[in-house]
Amino acid sequence: MVIRYPNGKIYNASPTKISESSTPVPKKKREISYSNRGKSLEDDLNETNLFYLQQNLANIHKKPVPIQIVKVDYPARSAAVIREAYFRTPSTTDYNGVWNGYYIDFEAKETESKTSFPLQNIHAHQIEHMKSVECQNGIAFFIIRFSKLGRNFALPFQIIEQFWTMMQNGSRKSIPLNVFEQQAIEMKDGYMPRLDYLQAVKKFIADKNVCESEEK
Amino acid sequence: MVIRYPNGKIYNASPTKISESSTPVPKKKREISYSNRGKSLEDDLNETNLFYLQQNLANIHKKPVPIQIVKVDYPARSAAVIREAYFRTPSTTDYNGVWNGYYIDFEAKETESKTSFPLQNIHAHQIEHMKSVECQNGIAFFIIRFSKLGRNFALPFQIIEQFWTMMQNGSRKSIPLNVFEQQAIEMKDGYMPRLDYLQAVKKFIADKNVCESEEK
Numbered sequence: 001m002v003i004r005y006p007n008g009k010i011y012n013a014s015p016t017k018i019s020e021s022s023t024p025v026p027k028k029k030r031e032i033s034y035s036n037r038g039k040s041l042e043d044d045l046n047e048t049n050l051f052y053l054q055q056n057l058a059n060i061h062k063k064p065v066p067i068q069i070v071k072v073d074y075p076a077r078s079a080a081v082i083r084e085a086y087f088r089t090p091s092t093t094d095y096n097g098v099w100n101g102y103y104i105d106f107e108a109k110e111t112e113s114k115t116s117f118p119l120q121n122i123h124a125h126q127i128e129h130m131k132s133v134e135c136q137n138g139i140a141f142f143i144i145r146f147s148k149l150g151r152n153f154a155l156p157f158q159i160i161e162q163f164w165t166m167m168q169n170g171s172r173k174s175i176p177l178n179v180f181e182q183q184a185i186e187m188k189d190g191y192m193p194r195l196d197y198l199q200a201v202k203k204f205i206a207d208k209n210v211c212e213s214e215e216k
Numbered sequence: 217m218v219i220r221y222p223n224g225k226i227y228n229a230s231p232t233k234i235s236e237s238s239t240p241v242p243k244k245k246r247e248i249s250y251s252n253r254g255k256s257l258e259d260d261l262n263e264t265n266l267f268y269l270q271q272n273l274a275n276i277h278k279k280p281v282p283i284q285i286v287k288v289d290y291p292a293r294s295a296a297v298i299r300e301a302y303f304r305t306p307s308t309t310d311y312n313g314v315w316n317g318y319y320i321d322f323e324a325k326e327t328e329s330k331t332s333f334p335l336q337n338i339h340a341h342q343i344e345h346m347k348s349v350e351c352q353n354g355i356a357f358f359i360i361r362f363s364k365l366g367r368n369f370a371l372p373f374q375i376i377e378q379f380w381t382m383m384q385n386g387s388r389k390s391i392p393l394n395v396f397e398q399q400a401i402e403m404k405d406g407y408m409p410r411l412d413y414l415q416a417v418k419k420f421i422a423d424k425n426v427c428e429s430e431e432k
Binding site: 053056058059061063064065066067079080081082083084085086087090091092096097098099100101102103105129132133135136137138 | 269272274275277279280281282283295296297298299300301302303306307308312313314315316317318319321345348349351352353354
């Protein structure tokens with residue numbers, strides 16, 4: 001019998017299993033966990049994506065964590081067991097999919113900072129990937145949670161790229177909160193969906209269309 | 217020093233490593249390999265996608281194989297090692313990305329048959345996923361290689377869906393080669409790119425636009 005939490009998630013009696021979608025535990029010592037304050041951003045996004053999918057609102061998924069497999073055992077009559085494997089650096093962003101004919105591509109990050117988002121959370125290859133997505137007329141953005149403030153923002157890729165380029169030229173290594181307040185779209189936590197980022201996507205697309213018609 | 221094959225792929229001196237993108241070895245006994253006749257479809261598609269990316273023609277990637285991680289070791293001063301993990305059934309297709317503002321989503325399959333493509337190669341959840349993609353105005357299709365014939369086809373999702381539905385109603389469990397010859401787009405092997413499936417994508421989109429304008 002499948003037991004479910006009130007939110008519909010399946011209760012898993014085995015505490016040893018780590019979900020495929022879990023972020024790998026970092027190599028360095030962990031920060032103090034504030035997870036009791038609320039679910040992780042990843043959990044909220046997975047629930048939101050499931051809601052979008054079930055309601056036929058969008059088809060957006062988190063990509064599996066890329067793994068370098070070195071050794072696999074094939075016990076008789078059982079499933080193959082991976083015995084040695086390593087986490088790899090993803091070459092793209094974590095989430096992508098389709099909404100209403102638009103290609104959607106984003107990366108989700110949490111920060112403990114109360115004042116700014118550190119750019120060290122982003123890798124150069126993700127910037128390259130998102131540039132290429134924009135070049136193909138996809139919609140690329142970041143979802144950033146200031147976990148201690150309980151605030152969530154959707155920030156268009158262009159803003160991140162501006163700060164990234166400035167950092168390469170020796171400028172500051174983070175994006176201040178007031179840039180989010182002025183140039184990002186703030187998203188409130190909800191029930192269904194948990195984090196309705198499609199509203200931000202619609203706004204990004206509307207803004208793009210305004211830009212394009214102004215250029216003509 | 218990085219040593220490269222003439223096609224630009226990096227030579228890996230360690231024969232024990234299995235690439236992240238490799239298809240997991242099936243549990244049952246393997247068919248006789250005809251791999252000397254040519255590269256696998258997956259290799260050809262990965263090379264093609266790399267070519268598209270480098271030439272700014274499209275941004276399309278294979279998703280990592282989903283893994284259920286059970287046990288991870290953290291040796292001192294070394295990278296985390298996954299010590300127990302299992303292959304999971306993917307909930308989506310293997311490839312997705314963006315071309316010219318269009319969301320592209322496909323599954324690639326090889327068959328040893330010379331006469332038909334067995335539908336048992338496709339899972340119900342992949343059909344559901346592709347339905348949802350089409351519903352969101354994405355472009356969903358299959359790339360199918362008849363490896364013994366050396367022939368490659370791009371088949372729109374709608375055709376697969378027709379045969380899938382007929383199978384559910386007790387009809388045949390495979391799609392005959394002549395359906396591919398009549399309703400799919402055949403793709404010749406090339407050098408750069410190896411398998412130029414974007415030509416098929418453009419044809420699918422042109423056909424859709426014709427349908428839509430006829431409906432008006």
